[in-house]
Amino acid sequence: MIYPEAITDAATIGARPAIEWQIRGHATTGIEFYPIIQPTWQTALVEKISGYRSLPQNWNSYGSPPPSPVAIQEAIWFVTSMLDEKKPRPRVTPVSGGGIQFEWSFGERQIEIEFLRDGTIEYLLADTKTNDETPGRFDRPSRIDIGRLLSWLIDA
Amino acid sequence: MAGTVPTIRNFGNAPVIETVLSIQFKPIPGFTIPHFGLYWKVIREEFKHCENKIPIVHMIEDFQRGPTQRSSGIDLELSPERAIRYWFMDHTRNTFIQVQQDRFIFNWQRIEKEDVYPRYKKTREKFLEEWEKFCVFLTSENLPTPEVDQCEVTYVNHLEYTAGWDSYGELSKIVSYWSGKASGDFLPPPEKVNINIRYAIPNDQGRLYVSLQPVIRTRDAIEVLQLNLTARGAPVSSKTEDVFNWLDLGRKWIVQGFTDFTTDEMHREWGLER
Numbered sequence: 001m002i003y004p005e006a007i008t009d010a011a012t013i014g015a016r017p018a019i020e021w022q023i024r025g026h027a028t029t030g031i032e033f034y035p036i037i038q039p040t041w042q043t044a045l046v047e048k049i050s051g052y053r054s055l056p057q058n059w060n061s062y063g064s065p066p067p068s069p070v071a072i073q074e075a076i077w078f079v080t081s082m083l084d085e086k087k088p089r090p091r092v093t094p095v096s097g098g099g100i101q102f103e104w105s106f107g108e109r110q111i112e113i114e115f116l117r118d119g120t121i122e123y124l125l126a127d128t129k130t131n132d133e134t135p136g137r138f139d140r141p142s143r144i145d146i147g148r149l150l151s152w153l154i155d156a
Numbered sequence: 157m158a159g160t161v162p163t164i165r166n167f168g169n170a171p172v173i174e175t176v177l178s179i180q181f182k183p184i185p186g187f188t189i190p191h192f193g194l195y196w197k198v199i200r201e202e203f204k205h206c207e208n209k210i211p212i213v214h215m216i217e218d219f220q221r222g223p224t225q226r227s228s229g230i231d232l233e234l235s236p237e238r239a240i241r242y243w244f245m246d247h248t249r250n251t252f253i254q255v256q257q258d259r260f261i262f263n264w265q266r267i268e269k270e271d272v273y274p275r276y277k278k279t280r281e282k283f284l285e286e287w288e289k290f291c292v293f294l295t296s297e298n299l300p301t302p303e304v305d306q307c308e309v310t311y312v313n314h315l316e317y318t319a320g321w322d323s324y325g326e327l328s329k330i331v332s333y334w335s336g337k338a339s340g341d342f343l344p345p346p347e348k349v350n351i352n353i354r355y356a357i358p359n360d361q362g363r364l365y366v367s368l369q370p371v372i373r374t375r376d377a378i379e380v381l382q383l384n385l386t387a388r389g390a391p392v393s394s395k396t397e398d399v400f401n402w403l404d405l406g407r408k409w410i411v412q413g414f415t416d417f418t419t420d421e422m423h424r425e426w427g428l429e430r
């Protein structure tokens with residue numbers, strides 16, 4: 001049993017909403033962390049993204065650097081803050097240039113969200129039935145923004 | 157005495173990355189949202205940054221039934237006043253004060269590896285100074301003195317894999333309770349381990365919570381073993397001296413609890429004073 005009371009007023013380093021969600025109402029600390037013993041797909045993704053830190057230079061044999069620390073940090077923030085168990089699980093891959101990409105596919109529609117090396121977030125909505133491609137950029141997406149994209153995906 | 161700190165053995169190189177001293181009181185009647193701004197004006201020269209946070213629930217260590225969450229009395233059903241919490245941070249963001257209608261909290265956190273843990277004595281002195289300033293502010297606004305019902309001390313430690321151990325199969329190198337031995341040879345070494353323990357502080361003075369869990373630290377995406385120790389209980393009275401006596405007790409339980417919970421091997425790594 002986990003005693004929620006043991007998780008207290010700490011708040012390590014500017015806890016963001018979803019991180020605070022884990023410790024809602026108990027967090028006196030500022031520490032921002034993600035527990036990785038729970039059996040969820042988010043946990044698996046966080047561990048996977050954390051593991052990109054150890055990718056070597058030229059990991060893809062095309063001279064690419066590994067994902068940058070900023071891209072890794074932002075991608076983990078995205079998984080822990082913007083996604084939850086009720087949302088479809090994305091496929092996550094490192095991409096050349098030091099970024100990380102999230103992909104969702106459903107029927108003829110596909111969404112890609114890429115965290116670039118400098119932390120910039122870009123997305124692409126693609127519909128193979130109509131050949132439409134809609135690119136875009138997020139300053140900082142909200143859960144509502146992500147909810148809209150995922151609704152578009154399954155709304156074909 | 158509110159001004160003196162009992163001596164206990166310290167660690168020269170403790171893995172602590174955050175300490176929290178917290179005083180919880182009954183919601184102060186008349187402490188409304190504008191008072192947060194007025195209070196910030198008092199401390200703003202030092203605590204320049206401000207962030208709004210989700211309020212913390214009112215927690216009481218109840219020795220009849222175990223720990224309980226209680227309504228703070230400031231929820232919407234009882235009061236039109238919205239429960240809020242603010243962080244007021246200094247320019248380094250290492251140190252911040254948290255205020256809500258029923259709590260006053262002081263945090264120190266390590267942001268950069270080079271940040272030096274200021275030690276309890278210094279943190280306590282600063283907290284005492286800020287608490288007294290807060291009480292003076294309340295008086296100046298014709299608000300009542302807080303009726304303190306709980307005190308709380310929390311230390312968060314991050315144990316990195318390279319510092320004396322490198323897998324959960326070696327957890328017995330860190331945790332003195334953990335034998336690491338199975339009855340048979342079927343199970344492999346554990347992939348991850350999560351430990352939660354609760355201790356009663358004698359004479360219903362409070363409880364100590366110890367929690368050990370693997371986490372990804374989001375600021376650098378490194379997996380660490382996070383060891384949290386929280387002591388919580390009620391002071392004898394709301395007098396500043398009694399409140400700080402309880403905080404000293406909580407800190408003693410945390411430091412001595414940490415020492416008991418971890419191994420001699422790690423104590424050497426962390427420089428336990430002899």
